[in-house]
Amino acid sequence: MRRFLLLNPCIHDFAAYDFWVKPLGLLSLAAILEGAGAQVRLLDCLDRHDPGWLRWTGQTRPQERWDGTGKFHREPLPKPAPFAGVPRRFARYGWSLDYLRLRLQAELRPDAVLVTSGMTYWYPGVQEAIHEVKRLWPNALVLLGGIYATLCREHAREHSGADVVLPGPLSPPNLHKLWDVLNLPGHPPDGDWFVNLERLPYHLYPRLRTAAVLTSLGCPYRCPFCASHLLVARYRRRDPLVVAREIAALRFERGVEHFAFFDDALLLAHDRHFSVLAEELLRLRVRASFHTPNGLHVREIDEDVARLMHDTGFRTLWLSYESSNPDRQQQMGGKVSDQDFDRAVGNLVRAGYRRSELGAYVLGGLPDQTVREVLESLFAVAERRLRSSLAIFSPIPGTAEWARAVEAGAFPADADPLLTNDTICPVRTQEFSPPVCQRLRQVAKALNRFVRTSQPLPEFDRTLEWVVEGADPAPPRFLAA
Numbered sequence: 001m002r003r004f005l006l007l008n009p010c011i012h013d014f015a016a017y018d019f020w021v022k023p024l025g026l027l028s029l030a031a032i033l034e035g036a037g038a039q040v041r042l043l044d045c046l047d048r049h050d051p052g053w054l055r056w057t058g059q060t061r062p063q064e065r066w067d068g069t070g071k072f073h074r075e076p077l078p079k080p081a082p083f084a085g086v087p088r089r090f091a092r093y094g095w096s097l098d099y100l101r102l103r104l105q106a107e108l109r110p111d112a113v114l115v116t117s118g119m120t121y122w123y124p125g126v127q128e129a130i131h132e133v134k135r136l137w138p139n140a141l142v143l144l145g146g147i148y149a150t151l152c153r154e155h156a157r158e159h160s161g162a163d164v165v166l167p168g169p170l171s172p173p174n175l176h177k178l179w180d181v182l183n184l185p186g187h188p189p190d191g192d193w194f195v196n197l198e199r200l201p202y203h204l205y206p207r208l209r210t211a212a213v214l215t216s217l218g219c220p221y222r223c224p225f226c227a228s229h230l231l232v233a234r235y236r237r238r239d240p241l242v243v244a245r246e247i248a249a250l251r252f253e254r255g256v257e258h259f260a261f262f263d264d265a266l267l268l269a270h271d272r273h274f275s276v277l278a279e280e281l282l283r284l285r286v287r288a289s290f291h292t293p294n295g296l297h298v299r300e301i302d303e304d305v306a307r308l309m310h311d312t313g314f315r316t317l318w319l320s321y322e323s324s325n326p327d328r329q330q331q332m333g334g335k336v337s338d339q340d341f342d343r344a345v346g347n348l349v350r351a352g353y354r355r356s357e358l359g360a361y362v363l364g365g366l367p368d369q370t371v372r373e374v375l376e377s378l379f380a381v382a383e384r385r386l387r388s389s390l391a392i393f394s395p396i397p398g399t400a401e402w403a404r405a406v407e408a409g410a411f412p413a414d415a416d417p418l419l420t421n422d423t424i425c426p427v428r429t430q431e432f433s434p435p436v437c438q439r440l441r442q443v444a445k446a447l448n449r450f451v452r453t454s455q456p457l458p459e460f461d462r463t464l465e466w467v468v469e470g471a472d473p474a475p476p477r478f479l480a481a
Contacts, residue, residue, distance in 0.1 A: 001039050002184065005110040006030055006204075008044040009129035010094035011122050012077060014086070014423045018070050019293050020260030021046055022212035025146055026116040027200045028170060032193060034201060036184050041110070042204040043103055045094040045129070046072065049207045056099050067289060067316060068210040068258035080124060082418045086434075092125070097132070104136050112182055113137075115162065117146035120397070120417040123160065130161040143181065150231055151397045152417050169217070169232045170194075195236055199246040202254065210258040211250050215243045215277065219264035221333050224400035225363070225393060228264050235265070240273050244280035251286050260291040260316075267300035274300075278308040289313055295320030295361045298336050298344035306344075306351035317353070318389065319344065321360040324380040325373050338380075345384060355385040356452060364440055365393035365425060365432045367405045374440055375464050382447040382457055390444040392422040392437050439467045439475075446479040 008023040023044060030040045047053065048062040048070060057073065064070030072093035079090040095103075113133050117126045130142055144162035153167040164181055168174050175188035189196075194217050202208055218232035250256040267274050290313055298319050301309075309317070321341055322332055329337055341360075348358060360381045364374035374390075381388040395402040395411045397420075405411040410427045411419075420426050425437035443463060450457050458478050466476055 001037060002182065003039045003108065003110045004033055004041070004182070005107055005113045006040060006042045007113055007115045007129055007133070008042075008046060009115065009117070009122075009125040010045045010092050010100075011072070011118070012090070012092055012124040012128070013119075013122060013421070014088040014090055016072055016093035018046065018048060018064075018072055020068060020210045020212055020258060020291060022210075023116050024200070024212055024214050024262060025170075026114070027202070027204070028194070028197070028214075029114065029145070030201045030204060031197060031199075032170065032175070032189060033184075035189065036186065038184070040201070040204065041107060043100070043107075044205070045100060047095075047205065048072065049205070049209055050095075051206055052103065053095055053099060056096075056102075067291065080418055082416050083421075083424070086424055088423065092128075094125075097128070100129070100132060101136075104132060109137055109140065112141040112143060114143045114145065117144060117148035117156070117160075119421075120148045120152050121419070121421040123148050123152070123156070123417055126156075126160055134161060141181075143178075147227075147231060148417065151227060155417055171233070191234075192236075195238060197238055198242060199249065202250060208250070208254050208256055210260065211247075211256045213243065213247065213259050213261050214238075214263060215240065215261065215273070216263045216265065220268065221265065221335060223332055223335075224404075225332075225366070225396070226264075227396040227399055230396075230398045237273060240277035241280050244277050244284060244286075247281060247288070248284045248286050251288050256288070258289050258291060260293055262294055264294060265297060266292065266294070267297055267305060270300050270305050275305065275308055278312045281312050282308075287313065289315045291316035292318055294318070299340045301344035301347055303347050303350065306347035306353075309348070310351040310353060315357075317348065317358050319358065319360045319386075321377070321381060321388075322363045323373060324377040328369075328373065342384070345386065356387065359387040359389055362388050362390050362444070363393060364390055365422075365427055365437060366401060367393075367408050367410050367427055367429060369393075369431065371431050371436060371440070371468055372464060375443065375460070375467060378440075378444055378447055379457065379460055379463075382451055385451050385454075387448045387451060388444050390441055392425055392441075394420050394422040394426055396420065435470075436467060439470055442475050443467060443479065446475060 006026050008026055033040050062070055075092045077090050077092050133142055142162045143164045143166055144160050145166045149156045149165050150167040156165045172191045179188045216237040218235040219228040220235045222229055247259055296319050362377045378388050395405045405427050406413045410429050425434040
């Protein structure tokens with residue numbers, strides 16, 4: 001029997017938080033390998049509930065919020081050279097290096113180590129993990145896949161330390177390559193492996209409180225800033241009844257309390273998918289908390305969907321808004337208008353949600369965007385008494401907005417992937433600079449406090465003046481809720 005070790009590295013960044021994070025691509029690969037008769041082991045360096053890690057850190061259980069989210073263990077690191085001038089502290093998030101070494105030493109030498117990668121600018125954590133594997137097993141075969149390996153494949157081949165970089169989705173051609181590299185018997189699964197997936201192999205986690213759920217791969221939309229179509233070429237869905245049974249098993253057999261859906265288009269054609277799933281969860285009497293960290297398409301939230309979400313137990317709802325500018329809304333594919341947004345919010349409120357429970361994503365820092373547009377969008381959300389989350393544009397290689405930023409001279413085509421980190425305001429224009437982006441983030445937080453405490457919002461023009469021209473980095477008194 002072939003034996004493989006799957007590894008999810010730590011995060012190296014200015015900040016990181018566990019919002020129900022699980023390596024879904026790696027778990028999907030584990031399901032395929034187990035289906036081929038292989039023995040699979042998983043080391044997830046972001047697993048806060050790992051029993052050995054808890055003993056190592058002297059905890060009985062990790063500290064976390066009511067919704068199952070919580071802080072990763074944090075260890076300061078020297079800042080990489082491209083971040084030398086950034087006035088923020090850099091750190092490793094997840095297991096300590098000593099604990100990772102201990103876990104690796106406890107493993108029998110595998111036939112291959114398969115490492116995943118997340119954000120393009122998290123590659124130092126990937127390098128570190130592969131270095132540790134090679135330090136223990138110098139001749140071990142190490143394969144690298146995931147987001148960084150797909151979007152920055154040449155950089156990964158040159159700098160990651162992996163023996164083989166396998167970019168792209170788990171498509172039939174890539175699975176054939178994987179079969180050849182790993183010398184697996186028989187034939188790989190066909191292109192419908194995901195559609196036919198019964199459940200993700202969460203048995204690889206000895207202790208589980210939260211689970212990430214994936215009912216679909218890819219996205220039918222082509223937003224100019226999003227890389228979904230580059231990571232997964234074809235949009236596919238699992239049987240919603242099968243997903244409901246998977247969730248029920250995790251709830252009843254493993255005691256999982258929180259489930260986060262990471263679909264890019266969870267509600268699309270909801271009458272044939274999401275509504276079927278939610279009704280089956282109600283029929284199975286699954287009592288749990290459900291969360292949607294990815295933005296929901298508001299056009300799909302009619303009265304029935306809103307009622308089902310409320311009755312099923314969806315507690316965390318984030319809506320895709322992006323901008324209040326009608327031209328921008330059309331440029332982004334026409335997925336949302338203010339009318340659609342208000343209708344969705346109204347349906348959710350009538351279903352039983354409080355406005356303060358709902359949140360909306362706003363996008364800022366696009367190459368042709370103004371600070372006024374971003375601020376107007378944040379105020380538009382706050383005026384509806386909703387929370388906002390400001391996402392500063394990060395130029396993802398291969399996307400239309402990345403090409404636009406490069407063409408405008410706002411971002412170098414050959415930039416180190418570290419420089420795509422949204423913390424540093426990657427695209428510098430006449431409108432956006434790191435101080436301006438930081439002040440916009442402070443305004444978003446301030447507006448959320450005004451919403452939470454039901455206070456009148458600050459004056460827009462004074463806020464705009466401070467964001468654009470403020471010499472003092474501290475928010476002025478009129479932004480104090």
